[in-house]
Amino acid sequence: MSNPVYGKSAKPSSGIDPKNQISVTRWILVIGFxxxxxxxxxxxxxxxxxxxxxxxxxxxAVLISTLLMFLWIASYYKEIKLETQRDWLLVAVLLLPLTYVISLISAASHYLATNMVLIQCIYAVVFAIGVYILQSKQINHIIHLAILGISYVIVGFGLLNWLGGPNLAANLVGWFTSAVQDGKYIDAVMVDSNGPRLTSVFQYANTYAAFLMALLFASIFSLVRSNKWYGQLTHGFMLVPIIVSIMLTLSRTGLVLLPVVFVVLLLFLKPAKQILWIIYCLIAGAATVIVLNPITSAGLALHEQYSASTALNGWIYLIVASIAVAVLAWVIQSYAASRLTNGVQRWSDRKLSSLWIPIGSSIVAIIAALLLLFTSLKNILPDSIQVRLENINFNQHSVLERFTFYRDALKLLADYPIIGAGGGAWAALYETYQNNPYTSRQAHNFFMQYLVEVGILGFIIFMAFMIFIIWKYIRGYIRQSEQDRESHFLYFIITFSILVHSILDFNMSYAFIGMLVFLGFGGMAAVMDNKPLKKLSFKGAGIRYLYVGAVGILSIFVLFTSVRYLQSSYAAVDAQQVVQKSQDFNEIKTALDKDLSIRDTHPDSLLLMAEIYQQVYTQTQDEQYYNEAMAWINNGLEEEPYNKNMLKRKISLLQTKGENEQAFAIQEEKAANFAWDIDWYETLISQAFEYGYQALGNQDTAKKDEYFAAGLQAYQHVVEGIEHLKTLPEGQLQGRAFEITPAIALNAGKIQFMKNQSAESAATLKQGLTEDMNDPANQELARWYLASLQKAGQTDEQVYNQLIGIQPEADEQIDQLASLNF
Incomplete structure (x- = not known):
């Protein structure tokens, strides 16, 4: 049945191969891809x-993509030229991993930065393959179907986990993935303060929402485009599961950005198609509203306890609604679409006719949002979704926290402006630059995170690459006939949807999402408005072989690296298992040597090696083991200077050796890197008192004053930090606890007491007191507190009576403390 809206392509678009002559090698490449x-x-x-x-x-993934790259070279080496804009994009894409290589110079974490170089190599391979294979009309059609098919599998996998089948879902994929643990796929349904949230394969609900948003529009596009009844039924059937899944993610970002992306995409369509898109969204949306409550309730109940009847009930609602929408979509495509096209033809021919429906849709979307947010209409939605909708505003904590992340990222960029701080820079450095004690290894903005990783230089290269492709694609899209536009629009839908959502989240931290985006770039580049570059045009076989040779050499190097890193990683996992089973030093060391002989700064194994050497040194006092442990840690810190665990291990090693002065110097020096880590400051203040007290006993007044000054400076930092947290906007969560702990109060108060600052000491010590006077630590706080008050000529009868009631001998101890004169 012919499609009345799109019709059949009259001629191939720019870049499309009309011959469809596909060699065996290319078929192998396509199937492998x-x-x-x-x-x-x-x-x-x-x-x-x-x-x-x-x-x-x-x-x-690096290894597989490199093998695919060799197939790409074997398939297309005769066709590779450097004559047109599209040809030179194959050179430009190599600059993206190169900028990450350059950023290794100033990388905050060599381990994370190296991994990001390899991930960028995956993206470059996906782009290069996409540019060439998607010029074939036949292959392009196959890749279209593959993307949608794989995406539908992901949706089904997620709903299987939601509606009572996590074990079945795990069994289906457990034979080829390590993400299955204890018989379930890790966090396919995550749980946070909002309750269970659907994530499918992504372990993060917001990223799944971004993926689903792209898929929803891709499915509607494919539904309208499809000429076959079974295609129309399939795409129509999946609309309800996709929208239900979006709602079950409880992603406010997804709900806010979905209508924005929808309106922008409508601008690329003629009025007839715009109307069809809106009709299918309304039909699928209405069906979703009808079944959303029972499906949500079923999933929540099944999360607590499995019930076959509850699961079956949920599936029946979902399947019936999906079938109903699929049938309606088929009927509309078969009998109404042609009439709609003819009915709006005169309108479609008018100038700017494509603007009115998107503008009207925007107004309708705003009205609908206001009704859902501020009227009883929201009661048709499940309670969990109602709560999320009610919290959509610029003063809720996730928005305020994102703004904080972005400001902190700019502070980081100011110190690494040109080439950035390397891949994984945010994860390695955010504690050094954070405004308050949040925990987030992602900046929740792909572009901001990219900027701090590769600096202004790398960011400009990436943005130029991205903008050039999108601009050239849109320019070609405008100039193409309506019939030709459909061939690669799917790639624009996917790429644009994900990138827009990535302005507010870290979707691109998922390598699979990054692959989809770069495949989208490749798909757009395959048919973009392509022009020759006369000044950069190199004809002849020589330049072809030069490019192919360079790419081949790089691919061999990346392949070798991936194999070596795989060997290292498997050896590290084996070493972890040996540690759990054996206490034999030589056996554990042998296992770790396999890893560290390949990557001598592999963080997990390096830390474990240093730990076992320290344990042996503690038992034997043999200097050789101490030196070995210190050598490993120093080697690791050269590549990972901000690694907190390595710093703690070095401090512990020095203390084991009795090098307390050096250990304290590191604790004090590195405190600025972890300004909101209250545990770090608690330890620093405690050690400042301990070492200062020892210096006092040794009559080393200078050292005592030095330690005490460091302790009080750290205490003042905590006090100022607490005051700063009071200035956070209302609604923003401060993150991790940051407060005057009993240990901080006790040791800072003791320091002040020994500096004859009695009133200050009493005020500090009082902050650590609790109601539990049976706690020995609290009793010590109370004794020092009362002694400070006594020395200052004051008293606290309530605390005194509580303490004496539990510990009568404390009265004499308080007098003894108060009589001390420093």
Whole structure:
């Protein structure tokens, strides 16, 4: 059945190969590429730092993509030229990993930065492959179907986890992914303060919402485009599951940006298509509203306890609604779309006719949002979604926290302006620049995070690359006939949707999402408005072989690196398992040597190696083991100077050796890197008192004053920090606890007491007191507090009576303390 809206392409668009002659090598490349896309979402989880379970899939992805690159070279080496704008994009994309290589010079974490170089290599491979294979009309059609098919599998996988089938879902994918633990896929349904939230393969609800937003529009586009009844039914059937999934993510960012992206995409369509898009959104949205409550309730109940009847009930609602929408979509496409096209044809021919419906849609969307937010209409939605909608405002904590992240990122950029602080810079450095004690290894803005990683230079290169492709694609899109525009619009939908959402979140930290975006760039570049570059045109076989040779050499190097890193990672995991089973030093060391002989600064193994050497030194007092442990830590800190665990291990080593002065110097010097880590400051203040008291006993007044001054300076930092937190905007959460702990109050108060600052000491000590006078630590605080008051000529009868009631001998102890004169 012919499609009355789009019709059949009259002629191939720019860049499309009309011959459709595909060699065996190219078929192997295409099949391998599709399998890679299917494998990736279940393997490439969020890359979030020093976690061995996350790095292995990344290295496997690098290895697979490199093998695909060799197939690409074998398939297209005769066609590679450097004559046109599209040709030179294959050179430009190599600059993206190169900027990450350059940023290694100033990388805050060599480990994270190296991994990001490899991830950028994956993106470059995906782009290069996409540019060439998507010039074939036949392959392009296959990739379209593959992207949608894989995406629908992800949606089904998520809903299977929501509606009572997490074990079944895990069994379906557990044979090829390490993301299954204890019989379930990790965080396919995450739980936070808002309750259960659907995430499917992403472990993060907001990123899943971004993916679903792109998929929703891609599905509607494919529904309208499809000429086959089974295609129309399939895409129509998936609309309700996609919208239901969006709602179950409880993502406010997704709900806010979805209508924005929708309106922008409408601008690219003729009025007939705009109306169809709106009709399908309204139909699927209405069906979703009808079934959302029972599906949400079923999922929440199943999360607590499995019930076959509850699960079946949820599936029935979902499937019936989906079938109803699918049938309606097929009927509309078959019988109403052609009449709609003819009915608005005269309107479509008018200038700026495509603007009126998006403008009207924007007004309707605003009205609908106001009704949902401020009237009883919101009662049709589940309670959890109502709460999320009510909290959509610029003063709620997630918005305020994002603004804080961005300001802190600019502070970081000011210190690393040109080439950035390397891949993973935010994760490595955010504690040094943060405004308050939040915990976030992601900046919640892809562009801001990219900027701090590669600096202004790398950011300009990426933005130029991205903007050039989108601009050239849109320019070509405008000039194409209506029939030709449909071939690659799917790639624009996916890329634009994800990038818009990534302004407010860290979706691109997922390698699979990054692959989709760069495949989208490749798809747009395949048919962009392409022009020859006369000044940069190099004809002849020589330049072709030069480019292919350079890419081939780089690919071999990346392949070798990925294999070595995989060996290292597996060895590290084996070493962790050996530690759990064995206490034998040589056996553990042998296991760690396998890893560290490949990557001598692999953080997890390096820390473990230093720890076992320290343990042996503690037992034997053999200097050789101490020196080995210190050598490993110093080596690691050269590459990871902001690694808190390595710094703590070095401090612990020095203290074990009795080098307390050096240990304290590191504790004090590095405190600025962890300005909101209350544990760090608690330890610093405690050690300042302890070492100062020892110096006092040794009659070393200068050292005593030095330690006491450092302790009081750290205490003042905590006091000022607490005052600063009071200035946070109302609604913004401060993050981790940052307060005067009993240990801080006790040790800072003791220091003030020994500096004959009795009134100040009493005020400080009082902050640490609790009601539990049975606690020995609280009793000590009370004794020093009462002694300080006595020395200042004051008293606290309530605390005194509580203490004496528990510890009668404390009266004499208080007098003894008060009689001390420093």
């Amino acid at each position: 599709i399998l890679f896309l299917l494998w990736a979402p279940f393997q490439i989880a969020l890359f979030n730092g020093q976690m061995l379970n996350f790095e292995q899939p990344i290295y496997w």
